[in-house]
Amino acid sequence: MLRITGGKVHDPANGIIGVVQDVCVAEGxxxxxxxxxxxxxxxxMLVFPGGVDVHTHVAGAAMNFAxxxxxxxxxxxxxxxxxxxxxxxxxGITPTTFATGYLYAGMGWTTVNEAAVPIxxxxxxxxxxxxxxxxxxxxxxxxxxxxxxxxxxxxxEVERARHVVAWLIWAAKAYGVKAVNPGGIxxxxxxxxxxxxxxxxxxxxxxxxxxIISSLAGIIDDLGLPHPLHLHCNxxxxxxxxxxxxxxxxxxxxxxxxxxxxxxxxxxxxxxxTLRSEAAAIAEYFNAHANLTADAGAILFGxxxxxxxxxxxxxxxxxxxxxxxxxxxVENETGCGIVSYTYKERSxxxxxxxxxxxxxxxxxxxxxxxFLTTDHPNGGCFWRYPELIRLLRDAEYxxxxxxxxxxxxxxxxxxxDLDRQYTLSEIAIITSAxxxxxxxxxxxxxxxxxxxxxxxxxxxxxxxxxxxEQPRYVIKGGVIVVEEGQIRAVTQGREFIVxxxxxxxxxxxxxxxxxxxxxxxxxxxxxxxERLAQPDIRECRP
Amino acid sequence: MGGKVTCTLGEVKNRADFIxxxxxxxxxxxxxxxxKYTLTQKGRFVPEGRKGRTMVLVDIRExxxxxxxxxFLQIRPGKDFEILTTLRALLKxxxxxxxxxxxxxxxxxxxxxxxxxxxxxxxxxxFFGMGVSMTRGKHMNSAAILRLAAELNAFTKxxxxxxxxxxxxxxxxxxLRWTTGFPFGISMAxxxxxxxxxxxxxxxxxxxxxxxxxxxLGADPGATMPQPGIDHLARIPTIVLDPKxxxxxxxxxxxxxxxxxxxxxxxxxxRMDEVPLPLRxxxxxxxxxxxxxxxxxxxxxxxxxxxxxxxxxxMASV
Numbered sequence: 012m013l014r015i016t017g018g019k020v021h022d023p024a025n026g027i028i029g030v031v032q033d034v035c036v037a038e039g040x041x042x043x044x045x046x047x048x049x050x051x052x053x054x055x056m057l058v059f060p061g062g063v064d065v066h067t068h069v070a071g072a073a074m075n076f077a078x079x080x081x082x083x084x085x086x087x088x089x090x091x092x093x094x095x096x097x098x099x100x101x102x103g104i105t106p107t108t109f110a111t112g113y114l115y116a117g118m119g120w121t122t123v124n125e126a127a128v129p130i131x132x133x134x135x136x137x138x139x140x141x142x143x144x145x146x147x148x149x150x151x152x153x154x155x156x157x158x159x160x161x162x163x164x165x166x167x168e169v170e171r172a173r174h175v176v177a178w179l180i181w182a183a184k185a186y187g188v189k190a191v192n193p194g195g196i197x198x199x200x201x202x203x204x205x206x207x208x209x210x211x212x213x214x215x216x217x218x219x220x221x222x223i224i225s226s227l228a229g230i231i232d233d234l235g236l237p238h239p240l241h242l243h244c245n246x247x248x249x250x251x252x253x254x255x256x257x258x259x260x261x262x263x264x265x266x267x268x269x270x271x272x273x274x275x276x277x278x279x280x281x282x283x284x285t286l287r288s289e290a291a292a293i294a295e296y297f298n299a300h301a302n303l304t305a306d307a308g309a310i311l312f313g314x315x316x317x318x319x320x321x322x323x324x325x326x327x328x329x330x331x332x333x334x335x336x337x338x339x340x341v342e343n344e345t346g347c348g349i350v351s352y353t354y355k356e357r358s359x360x361x362x363x364x365x366x367x368x369x370x371x372x373x374x375x376x377x378x379x380x381x382f383l384t385t386d387h388p389n390g391g392c393f394w395r396y397p398e399l400i401r402l403l404r405d406a407e408y409x410x411x412x413x414x415x416x417x418x419x420x421x422x423x424x425x426x427x428d429l430d431r432q433y434t435l436s437e438i439a440i441i442t443s444a445x446x447x448x449x450x451x452x453x454x455x456x457x458x459x460x461x462x463x464x465x466x467x468x469x470x471x472x473x474x475x476x477x478x479x480e481q482p483r484y485v486i487k488g489g490v491i492v493v494e495e496g497q498i499r500a501v502t503q504g505r506e507f508i509v510x511x512x513x514x515x516x517x518x519x520x521x522x523x524x525x526x527x528x529x530x531x532x533x534x535x536x537x538x539x540x541e542r543l544a545q546p547d548i549r550e551c552r553p
Numbered sequence: 554m555g556g557k558v559t560c561t562l563g564e565v566k567n568r569a570d571f572i573x574x575x576x577x578x579x580x581x582x583x584x585x586x587x588x589k590y591t592l593t594q595k596g597r598f599v600p601e602g603r604k605g606r607t608m609v610l611v612d613i614r615e616x617x618x619x620x621x622x623x624x625f626l627q628i629r630p631g632k633d634f635e636i637l638t639t640l641r642a643l644l645k646x647x648x649x650x651x652x653x654x655x656x657x658x659x660x661x662x663x664x665x666x667x668x669x670x671x672x673x674x675x676x677x678x679x680f681f682g683m684g685v686s687m688t689r690g691k692h693m694n695s696a697a698i699l700r701l702a703a704e705l706n707a708f709t710k711x712x713x714x715x716x717x718x719x720x721x722x723x724x725x726x727x728x729l730r731w732t733t734g735f736p737f738g739i740s741m742a743x744x745x746x747x748x749x750x751x752x753x754x755x756x757x758x759x760x761x762x763x764x765x766x767x768x769x770l771g772a773d774p775g776a777t778m779p780q781p782g783i784d785h786l787a788r789i790p791t792i793v794l795d796p797k798x799x800x801x802x803x804x805x806x807x808x809x810x811x812x813x814x815x816x817x818x819x820x821x822x823x824r825m826d827e828v829p830l831p832l833r834x835x836x837x838x839x840x841x842x843x844x845x846x847x848x849x850x851x852x853x854x855x856x857x858x859x860x861x862x863x864x865x866x867x868m869a870s871v
Contacts, residue, residue: 070731075827076827079730080557082734082748085746093745095855101734105734105745107732130828132828138731142731201568201598201676201707204712213646333555337557337559338712340712342560349556528563528567529563530563530828
């Protein structure tokens with residue numbers, strides 16, 4: 012039992028904006044009252060719901076590949092020394108699993124959504140998620156280049172595709188569906204891509220990227236998954252891709268959808284030399300269409316690691332930069348590309364990208380629909396989120412940073428004209444309440460009675476841009492896990508999964524198809540529920 | 554330099570029409586590779602199976618694998634790096650010196666022919682064995698062959714994969730990578746992981762005699778290490794967990810017999826392409842699993858007072 016007294020509570024989901032009141036915790040949840048137990052004196056502090064990351068890459072085959080090929084990055088990484096309570100590890104650009112848990116929790120984040128899991132290696136992803144302590148986790152399975160699904164869509168068998176999608180989600184023990192460069196990755200397997208939404212995917216007769224997007228979004232709505240289609244659009248990172256992104260959003264009309272790392276999809280111009288921000292055009296459309304949510308995918312200057320299922324894009328990036336390139340095509344399902352990258356202030360392209368991320372966060376009016384991410388580790392590391400918060404809260408500081416950008420870049424962006432400054436409550440929305448709602452996690456992102464007692468407590472220090480860097484206390488599931496910048500307790504989080512409804516007969520359909528094109532036996536494909544330490548099956552509402 | 558352009562084995566089965574094995578003898582060392590993944594399977598985009606694929610073998614001697622190949626290129630020992638570099642030069646239409654190339658055992662024409670075939674492939678793959686990675690040049694050879702495959706992607710689809718073996722060596726790599734950041738050659742002596750192959754890799758530690766105890770799992774270094782390393786293992790307290798009697802268990806101070814994983818103990822094995830497979834035991838064993846033995850050792854060690862000078866060490870600031 013725990014009582015947090017005297018803190019200024021920011022619980023926007025319950026309409027509480029900076030009100031001094033007590034928060035009581037018992038048995039891992041928020042309760043109206045407690046008798047006895049520990050009391051935390053939070054006078055002069057801010058009480059926030061624990062952070063929720065709607066889009067990050069922290070576990071699984073791709074991240075582990077990235078770790079393996081960049082020992083040089085770990086030379087600069089902060090070491091985690093093992094103690095009787097803590098496991099050893101390394102931070103840096105691609106932190107090891109235990110360090111990932113400590114770093115997120117140390118920043119006040121308590122729930123993360125791993126956004127890209129191939130079904131074929133979902134077993135591996137769950138093993139890594141198990142080794143990320145403290146945090147609650149969920150994962151999204153890659154579907155927009157799954158050849159069994161695409162074959163069905165090509166044949167117009169959407170009904171059967173729905174059963175297959177549902178079966179695959181349960182096989183992977185996933186929480187939702189991610190679509191990455193629909194049709195583009197399957198084309199990449201013979202070295203091509205899918206840059207036009209309305210042209211048939213390479214190797215298919217009829218099905219187009221647009222149809223994949225609308226069919227998957229429809230299937231997910233029909234299945235009633237708590238989180239809508241989570242979409243990485245075609246033409247990521249390419250100058251002029253704003254037209255693709257707008258077209259994609261039009262395709263999604265009538266469906267719920269989450270637009271991942273929108274920053275990478277809001278560029279104008281027709282080449283690298285003419286790249287400009289189109290954040291305003293994206294924001295204008297987005298503001299008028301409440302069916303959509305998005306995360307920023309903002310970039311921060313410095314070292315990053317681009318890791319994505321979008322194989323063809325990574326080949327482009329490799330050719331542009333000459334940096335070392337890795338690629339893993341995953342049979343019948345998806346791909347993966349990895350190129351290490353450094354965002355430089357002096358680079359025109361990087362400067363525009365930096366501005367676009369902030370512009371989207373400032374131009375999209377409704378903080379309940381745009382969330383704070385860097386598409387870790389693609390745009391920057393998650394442990395740099397406090398830097399972004401500072402940029403959002405302080406227009407003057409933003410302008411100071413702007414001065415350092417190349418003068419050519421200034422003409423390609425609108426950031427200098429934006430005076431909006433995020434309020435503390437808006438920060439609580441874009442870092443916690445909003446993403447929790449978009450993920451359909453009703454017990455996360457708020458401090459109402461019955462919510463999970465995931466709480467971050469910060470020193471209130473309006474003069475400092477750095478107050479979000481180190482919370483005074485972090486409480487996860489009612490346990491004080493961080494205090495004064497130190498990990499005090501290590502708990503094991505839950506894994507949220509769903510079991511969408513499907514016709515059991517679909518296995519009889521899948522088995523022979525599967526055994527023809529896969530190299531693993533069908534019975535070995537699904538991840539057994541026993542492999543998850545603390546699964547929490549969430550309800551679907553078809 | 555660096556990186557790896559690869560795929561899972563099903564991609565090879567479904568798409569590869571051009572397959573190179575280099576510095577390995579899969580017919581004897583990976584006897585199911587041809588039939589399960591690469592040559593004889595009918596793939597989605599290779600419906601003719603073997604007839605739809607071309608196989609090239611590059612090796613220093615004519616092994617039984619040569620019988621399976623459409624083209625066998627015999628090279629001189631230790632010339633892999635030179636040949637790979639020449640292929641990369643030819644790919645980029647750079648001039649090459651005929652006489653230097655002749656020293657490799659192949660002619661410029663043969664190499665040009667190989668480059669042309671590679672470029673014409675629809676989906677090409679190079680599998681490389683220890684004849685590349687463990688001979689003169691070592692990791693430089695591996696880097697060169699990985700670069701060649703990567704650079705071929707300017708012309709067509711090409712991937713590359715090391716032919717790994719030795720049980721679940723890939724699984725060990727995977728777990729070490731997510732827990733420590735590194736695949737092998739890791740020192741935890743300072744309480745956090747540091748990586749330095751040549752300094753911290755097993756063979757180097759043993760040969761120098763740096764370690765004063767050894768715990769050995771799922772491996773038989775007594776059969777494969779250089780003699781000074783084996784002598785050192787015999788000198789120090791060596792503990793072996795193994796279902797069988799091995800060269801290492803014979804020289805060990807303690808041999809704990811464990812259940813055989815995959816036969817009488819469950820687990821996960823990672824294939825050479827890093828795809829995890831569940832292991833379901835068919836039999837029961839009277840012996841404990843490796844996991845159980847390690848858990849109990851850890852419990853016993855954990856009951857001792859901490860060695861750490863700072864049991865509540867401050868969380869590192871990033």
